[in-house]
Amino acid sequence: MTSAADLASLAALLADRTRAAMCLALLDGRAWTAGELAAHARVAPSTATEHLHRLIDGGLLVERRQGRHRYVQLADASVAQLLEDLAGRIERPAASPRGxxxxxxxxxxxxxxxxxxxxxxxxxxxxxxxxxxxxxxxxxxxxxxxxxxxxxxxxxxxxxxxxxxxxxxxxxxxxxxxxxxxxxxxxxxxxxxxxxxxxxxxxxxxxxxxxxxxxxxxxxxxxxxxxxxxxx
Structure with missing residues (x-):
């Protein structure tokens, strides 16, 4: 049975703007490198790596290795469904994009x-x-x-x-x-x-x-x- 602490830990993984931005980017279904996600989230590579470790440890992302390269992607389709369902719950209209x-x-x-x-x-x-x-x-x-x-x-x-x-x-x-x-x-x-x-x-x-x-x-x-x- 899921405990309140377990649910809070899962929610905490997405309760950070950088980690949320990374997860939303990975909704394209492809594997990204840490450097690509760092550039997308506009954070330093070392900061991106720390966030990615948390998301991997929390089961939302998985790491794939191909030769010398390391990639991350959503763990499976259920994680994508979770992210889309959460986004669908946002009733307040987002701020209009500028530029x-x-x-x-x-x-x-x-x-x-x-x-x-x-x-x-x-x-x-x-x-x-x-x-x-x-x-x-x-x-x-x-x-x-x-x-x-x-x-x-x-x-x-x-x-x-x-x-x-x-x-x-x-x-x-x-x-x-x-x-x-x-x-x-x-x-x-x-x-x-x-x-x-x-x-x-x-x-x-x-x-x-x-x-x-x-x-x-x-x-x-x-x-x-x-x-x-x-x-x-």
Whole structure:
């Protein structure tokens, strides 16, 4: 049984602006170096290392080694869900970004982004709604792929049945979108859709952050596959 002390310790990991900034950056699903996270959070490398050790010890991050390089990333999809759920609980509107660069970055994130390993923002919600309208996804009483949805993933997107075996992760679940205040598709199916969109060049990343955008080929694909149009 979880104790009050355990819960307080977990909350304390995110009760620091630098650690929170690092965790939010890692929501892009990729592995970052300590130096990259230090630059992102605007702290000294030694300070970043101290914070990262706390996040790793607390189970929110894991360290990966590749040759001489060390990377960190979110421990798993449940940590990403925790961060998105917390962000969705923030009712008070955030301060308006200042400067053209900040406004542009904020607009890009709202338009489309990755939430760990699935699509979020207006793009993610639009894809989710279109799948629901087409009878591929059922949102009544929870998120579930229909038999037509499973067939769509294998036939239309070309995914193998083996890649859709849930294992310890739900096949489909709703994730509250912190900018749209509505749910988008997460879970294994959400990850596979995002992976396919990126792999086919239908969606590309903007810069080094979480923001993504549809390519011209992507606009054609979502129209042909889901009847979506007018999405930027």
């Amino acid at each position: 053209l660069r900040a406004v542009t970055a904020s607009t890009a994130l709202q338009r489309g982004r990755t939430c760990y390993d699935h699509l979020a923002g207006r793009l993610g919600v639009a894809v989710t709604d279109a799948m629901t309208a087409a009878g591929l996804l059922e949102q009544t009483g929870g998120f579930a792929l229909t038999s037509a949805g499973l067939a769509w993933l294998t036939d239309a997107l070309g995914l193998s049945p083996e890649s859709l075996r849930p294992g310890g992760r739900p096949l489909a679940r709703g994730c509250l979108d912190w900018t749209e205040r509505r749910q988008h598709l997460a879970g294994l199916a959400g990850a596979r859709v995002c992976e396919t969109f990126l792999g086919n060049g239908w969606v590309v990343r903007i810069g080094s952050g979480r923001a993504v955008r549809l390519t011209p080929a992507g606009k054609v694909a979502v129209h042909d596959l889901l009847g979506l149009s007018g999405i930027d």
